[in-house]
Amino acid sequence: MIGGSNPRSRSHFFMRLSRYFLPVLKETPSDAHIVSHRLMLRAGMIRQAAAGIYSWLPLGFKVLRRLEDIVHQEQIRAGHDPMLMPTLQSADLWRESGRYDDYGEEMLRITDRHGHDMLYGPTNEELITDIFRNSVQSYKQLPLTLYHIQWKFRDERRPRFGVMRGREFFMKDGYNFDIDKAAAMHAYNRHMVSYLRTYERMGLKAIPMRADSGPIGGDDTHEFLVLADTGESEVFYDKRILDLSLGERAVDYDDWDQCAAIKQEWTTPYARTDETHDAALFDAIPEEYRMTSRGIEVGQIFYFGTKYSEPMNARVTNADGDLVPVHMGSHGIGVSRLVGAIIEASHDDNGIIWPEAVTPFKVGIVNLKQGDSEADSACEALYKELTAKGLEPLYDDREERAGGKFATMDLIGLPWRITVGPRGLKNGVVELTSRRTGESREMVPAEAIAELEAIYSEV
């Protein structure tokens, strides 16, 4: 975390805009056509390295890490074990599952110096199943869910939309191993609940929709979609699903009935992508609740039974002493894609508007008259106090005019801004401004800090 104790710490040093690497662009790069891509480039979050491949600059990297942290926390809360698998894999396991040929051109194939066929992993079912089968022999070691958050690569024919459809992407993928279908369905439900909680924590409304299983295969699958005009999928849903919220309710992830009930709650209202859309069912909804819009897919959960455990011989001994293939499922959250999706869902003409839970800095300090001793010292005091309280400020201490500082703050989207200028300081006040509403209130610095503490204690 951010420590206020050591004023020379790197985090302290680089939270001053004069020393922070934030290459913002005034003009829109011509290659970017959708709003999140444009804003991520303009806000200095990413830099394109090749088609569909991006470097994450400090500001973008901070957001990516925040999302990763939330995903980890919610996975661990649900009882899943974090681990890390490599990006490069041997082709051998993929030949065993039969997917080496099935996957086609989307898989990036590499040959090492020994002539061995390698690949940059697009997903990890084979690898995890291999790990599992070598170490688990008994039903007593189940249930088990392993996951990791790692870079993947899919050699898209046509990457586009910035990080929303890159070739390289950062993704959480998890795999559950259960003794039978009933247990695996609990894992499925548990994942649905934990995903709902994950997205809610990020300040997003992600709707689970019945979906197609695609190349992963399997029977049961839901996609989670964030509504946004620029979404790649057309979606049909019952408006009432938007009213559902997990909120503060306590969830026991080991409670099969509770998880099943929550899944039931979220899958009862109609919600489907165009792939699985059923016009007859949709038309049965009262017209006032019938909604059509576009959505960005930010996650998917699958139950695929023994699709991999059979061919790869991942079996355990059950209570009767019989050797049976384990029932599996997999689940993914597109972490890097979420950065774009959040921006698509939360921005205005001036720039990004970060939800408090994922913002790269919690508050921006704008010094309207750099070099004015009163303004400078008021800003320094605020900066130290906010830093000490873990309210991670970004202090714009550049020799810039007010307009430029405001424009930068609006562009990078910090949800709160404290504006400090000689005019207000005459009366001992600063301004606290909400990026989302634009509402601005004058108050003494201590009150602004207290307000921010209250706001952030809730996220």
Place this chain on the structure above:
RNA sequence: CGGGCUAUAGCGCAGUUUGGUAGCGCGUUCGUCUGGGGGACGAGAGGUCGCAGGUUCGAAUCCUGCUAGCCCGACCA
């Protein structure tokens, strides 16, 4: 993978038709004035014109080949 297009300074672009030694805006550096929504003035720095070959006295410009990237479609977390 089909169709279309682009490549000139960090970013956005003009110059290519008609070959003559590279320009504008923003940004950037220095100075002065300014100071509550991208300010003004002055002085600078910055480019193998995507790469290779060819034509020519001379190529950003014409020709050939290559590479990279973008858009529409089909496809996809």
